Amino acid sequence: MEFIIDNECINKAISDVNRAVSLKTTFPILTGIKIIANNNGLTLVGSNSDFIIEKVIPLMIDGRKVLEVYNPGSVVISAKFLSEIVKKLPEKIHIKVNEKHLVTIQSNEIVTNLYGFDAEEYPTLPQIDENKHVTISSEDLIEAIKQTVFAVSKSEARPVLTGVNMSVKDSRLKCVATNSQRLALREVAINSNVDGTFIVPSTSLNELIKIINNEHSVLNIFFTDRYMICKSNTLSFFSRLIDGIYPNVSGLLPENSKTTITLSTNQLLKSIDRACLFASEWKNNNVHLEIMNDLKIQISSNSSEIGKIEETLNIKAITGETNLNISIDGSFLMDALKAIKEEEIRISFGGSMRPILIEPIDNLSYLHLISPVRSY
Amino acid sequence: MEFIIDNECINKAISDVNRAVSLKTTFPILTGIKIIANNNGLTLVGSNSDFIIEKVIPLMIDGRKVLEVYNPGSVVISAKFLSEIVKKLPEKIHIKVNEKHLVTIQSNEIVTNLYGFDAEEYPTLPQIDENKHVTISSEDLIEAIKQTVFAVSKSEARPVLTGVNMSVKDSRLKCVATNSQRLALREVAINSNVDGTFIVPSTSLNELIKIINNEHSVLNIFFTDRYMICKSNTLSFFSRLIDGIYPNVSGLLPENSKTTITLSTNQLLKSIDRACLFASEWKNNNVHLEIMNDLKIQISSNSSEIGKIEETLNIKAITGETNLNISIDGSFLMDALKAIKEEEIRISFGGSMRPILIEPIDNLSYLHLISPVRSY
Numbered sequence: 106m107e108f109i110i111d112n113e114c115i116n117k118a119i120s121d122v123n124r125a126v127s128l129k130t131t132f133p134i135l136t137g138i139k140i141i142a143n144n145n146g147l148t149l150v151g152s153n154s155d156f157i158i159e160k161v162i163p164l165m166i167d168g169r170k171v172l173e174v175y176n177p178g179s180v181v182i183s184a185k186f187l188s189e190i191v192k193k194l195p196e197k198i199h200i201k202v203n204e205k206h207l208v209t210i211q212s213n214e215i216v217t218n219l220y221g222f223d224a225e226e227y228p229t230l231p232q233i234d235e236n237k238h239v240t241i242s243s244e245d246l247i248e249a250i251k252q253t254v255f256a257v258s259k260s261e262a263r264p265v266l267t268g269v270n271m272s273v274k275d276s277r278l279k280c281v282a283t284n285s286q287r288l289a290l291r292e293v294a295i296n297s298n299v300d301g302t303f304i305v306p307s308t309s310l311n312e313l314i315k316i317i318n319n320e321h322s323v324l325n326i327f328f329t330d331r332y333m334i335c336k337s338n339t340l341s342f343f344s345r346l347i348d349g350i351y352p353n354v355s356g357l358l359p360e361n362s363k364t365t366i367t368l369s370t371n372q373l374l375k376s377i378d379r380a381c382l383f384a385s386e387w388k389n390n391n392v393h394l395e396i397m398n399d400l401k402i403q404i405s406s407n408s409s410e411i412g413k414i415e416e417t418l419n420i421k422a423i424t425g426e427t428n429l430n431i432s433i434d435g436s437f438l439m440d441a442l443k444a445i446k447e448e449e450i451r452i453s454f455g456g457s458m459r460p461i462l463i464e465p466i467d468n469l470s471y472l473h474l475i476s477p478v479r480s481y
Numbered sequence: 482m483e484f485i486i487d488n489e490c491i492n493k494a495i496s497d498v499n500r501a502v503s504l505k506t507t508f509p510i511l512t513g514i515k516i517i518a519n520n521n522g523l524t525l526v527g528s529n530s531d532f533i534i535e536k537v538i539p540l541m542i543d544g545r546k547v548l549e550v551y552n553p554g555s556v557v558i559s560a561k562f563l564s565e566i567v568k569k570l571p572e573k574i575h576i577k578v579n580e581k582h583l584v585t586i587q588s589n590e591i592v593t594n595l596y597g598f599d600a601e602e603y604p605t606l607p608q609i610d611e612n613k614h615v616t617i618s619s620e621d622l623i624e625a626i627k628q629t630v631f632a633v634s635k636s637e638a639r640p641v642l643t644g645v646n647m648s649v650k651d652s653r654l655k656c657v658a659t660n661s662q663r664l665a666l667r668e669v670a671i672n673s674n675v676d677g678t679f680i681v682p683s684t685s686l687n688e689l690i691k692i693i694n695n696e697h698s699v700l701n702i703f704f705t706d707r708y709m710i711c712k713s714n715t716l717s718f719f720s721r722l723i724d725g726i727y728p729n730v731s732g733l734l735p736e737n738s739k740t741t742i743t744l745s746t747n748q749l750l751k752s753i754d755r756a757c758l759f760a761s762e763w764k765n766n767n768v769h770l771e772i773m774n775d776l777k778i779q780i781s782s783n784s785s786e787i788g789k790i791e792e793t794l795n796i797k798a799i800t801g802e803t804n805l806n807i808s809i810d811g812s813f814l815m816d817a818l819k820a821i822k823e824e825e826i827r828i829s830f831g832g833s834m835r836p837i838l839i840e841p842i843d844n845l846s847y848l849h850l851i852s853p854v855r856s857y
Contacts, residue, residue: 186758186787193755208788215755219788379569379591382562411562412584412595 106178106202108142110162111171112194112212115147118160119188121340122151124312125158126184137181138188139227140200142174150230151184156309157230157343158316179224182208190217231332231343239273239326240296243317243337246324249280250310252291252444252471257307258284268304270351271333273297281354282307283474287437288354289444291471304351305333309344316342357474359462362453364425366402367466368418370450373404374442376418380406381435383414389478392435396420396427406435421449431457431477438463441473482554482578484518486538487547488570488588491523494536495564497716498527500688501534502560513557514564515603516576518550526606527560532685533606533719534692555600558584566593607708607719615649615702616672619693619713622700625656626686628667628820628847633683634660644680646727647709649673657730658683663813664730665820667847680727681709685720692718733850735838738829740801742778743842744794746826749780750818752794756782757811759790765854768811772796772803782811797825807833807853814839817849 122138130136130153139150147162164172180202191198194212201209206221250269258266270281278293313335317324320337327334328346335342377392383406384390395403400420407413431454442450447465454461463473498514506512506529515526523538540548556578567574570588577585582597626645634642646657654669689711693700696713703710704722711718753768759782760766771779776796783789807830818826823841830837839849 183787189758190755190790193751193758214794215752215790215792217755217788217790220786375569376591379566379593382565382569410596411559412593414566414591414593416591418590 106142107175109173109199112198114171118149118162121160122149122158123184125151125153127153134222134226138184139181141179143177159341161339181222181224181227233327237299239299243320245293247314249291249293250314253280253282253289254307254310255440256282256289265349265351268306268347272302273299286476288474304347313342359455362455364429364454366420367422367451370445376404377435377439380404383408384435390435391432393432396429433477437475482518483551485549485575488574490547494525494538497536498525498534499560501527501529503529510598510602514560515557517555519553535717537715557598557600557603609703613675615675619696621669623690625667625669626690629656629658629665630683630686631816632658632665641725641727644682644723646680648678649675662852664850680723689718735831738831740805740830742796743798743827746821752780753811753814756780759784760811766811767808769808772805809853813851
């Protein structure tokens with residue numbers, strides 16, 4: 106294998122696939138990046154037990170020649186050393202691999218030799234059925250993931266709850282995440298000939314949104330029995346799926362409420378943020394909400410050792426009962442509020458021990474549900 | 482005690498003195514910030530076992546009233562909670578303390594109560610003799626510290642070597658740091674009526690350069706038996722001194738050399754940076770330098786398990802013997818090169834087992850000395 110490549114190009118590709126490479130792996134070959142050179146371009150692959158990232162560098166980018174392949178071939182090179190070295194090399198980089206997998210990396214008068222691995226020993230990528238897929242813009246996918254993924258369970262007690270449930274039906278993608286105390290739900294319109302429900306690990310999704318953040322393109326999503334594959338022109342992200350049946354959450358959504366109030370999203374977020382300072386002493390970050398008579402809501406929290414905080418906020422509109430007193434987990438409410446981009450929200454209360462429903466005004470495509478906590 | 486203060490002003494002062502506050506202290510009162518309000522302004526103090534930061538907020542800043550003191554007094558408030566709350570409060574902040582040290586912090590409709598400490602229990606500040614001091618610009622002091630402090634010993638085996646030796650004599654400040662394997666020395670012209678030699682802990686100096694980085698002012702430095710005090714208009718930084726006698730290093734500076742070469746600082750820095758990638762396997766980050774016949778120097782390093790790197794660099798001038806082969810600690814050389822701001826350096830070699838001397842071209846005020854390592 107032998108090629109010459111523009112240093113910026115290979116640096117960017119290495120840093121992309123490097124996101125999948127972990128130094129803590131029982132398989133030494135997975136600490137490496139697989140590089141395949143052929144007449145169409147260069148392919149780099151990095152993987153761990155949860156996800157795989159594949160990046161293709163074509164011969165030309167924006168009409169500029171960035172890559173010249175002299176000899177096709179493949180090798181696996183230590184990700185740590187490859188990325189460090191290539192970052193520190195100026196100008197064009199000449200990479201050559203001999204039959205003993207010894208890699209020579211040269212740039213001007215700088216010559217580096219690295220011991221590589223046989224590419225045959227690297228795991229093969231899952232097969233994709235190219236016919237069945239979902240089409241979605243990277244912006245829509247990022248938003249749907251960001252508005253749900255924070256709500257997954259951090260505990261491995263029920264593995265299905267550590268992932269986001271993605272259901273595809275009738276050109277709708279529905280994303281649901283819950284840890285039993287709170288739930289986030291988001292629906293998006295898509296183009297699709299897929300029908301199915303899949304549980305994608307939150308760790309993969311958090312990486313996926315980082316890596317497609319700069320793509321600004323249309324993505325195709327494929328599902329196999331064991332993988333979700335998200336593809337742009339030059340990037341493929343393979344995430345394993347979580348085995349199991351996701352709980353049916355439609356019964357959890359409250360059908361009617363005792364009190365509904367409208368508030369400024371940002372004002373409430375800032376109040377809850379302040380109240381949380383004193384809430385950390387409690388197991389559930391208890392923050393108290395109390396509706397006052399005069400179209401105001403009081404937000405407070407206290408800690409026996411440190412002190413207390415108390416403030417009032419104007420309610421924009423209220424329907425139903427006007428006396429209400431509830432304690433909820435302030436950090437859950439903060440997470441939900443941060444995920445809402447609309448300026449105003451509607452909060453519906455079903456009573457002091459029923460979950461509260463938080464929805465943006467004028468947007469029916471998503472909602473958040475949070476169970477109250479006992480404050481005594 | 483009662484006052485109203487501009488939120489930006491108090492935020493900045495809290496974040497400055499907070500640098501001295503540690504949550505890990507055996508004295509609970511030191512987890513707090515002492516606030517003293519009097520008719521001239523507000524004084525904030527934070528401290529730990531190594532250094533103390535005192536910041537004064539006057540009543541007016543740039544002709545704008547930022548502080549109104551209604552009742553003088555003092556209190557100590559938990560640094561963690563004070564800084565978090567004040568950061569999250571909008572507009573002017575009203576602080577009031579009752580006789581039981583209960584602090585009420587109010588901003589608009591937000592009311593916070595914090596349990597404070599009695600300010601009488603806070604340690605008192607060291608006394609300063611105002612007559613004897615060194616005068617230096619903050620830029621000069623920062624540069625002198627940055628060019629030496631990295632070279633102190635990280636080991637507590639000889640405590641004096643964990644500090645920078647600052648000697649003041651005849652309007653010269655000399656800073657020296659060494660860990661026995663390398664040495665950094667810097668001299669600066671100052672205004673002074675002080676004569677003495679002091680050892681200042683590197684931890685204090687590293688904090689000092691961060692906190693005076695935005696001062697751009699003339700500083701006065703005072704020394705007591707146990708403290709160095711660095712004062713600007715509104716800020717005082719007290720560092721404890723290290724007890725003991727600093728070794729006399731003047732005998733270590735080589736008087737003559739076998740070979741002297743001139744190189745580009747930046748080119749050598751980049752080469753050493755690359756070579757260090759393979760040097761970490763060695764105890765001393767061994768990097769090899771070899772002068773070739775044709776006005777070139779070869780920089781190389783290798784690791785039995787990973788690979789090797791080798792490159793050549795042009796020498797701008799050479800005097801003395803042209804055959805030379807030496808191994809040195811690459812990270813020590815990097816540190817020295819990073820501290821040099823001149824474009825070209827002169828390196829003097831006394832032989833393969835003698836320390837090398839690195840000096841900027843056209844600047845006699847500082848130098849670095851590094852002992853070679855055995856490479857076998």
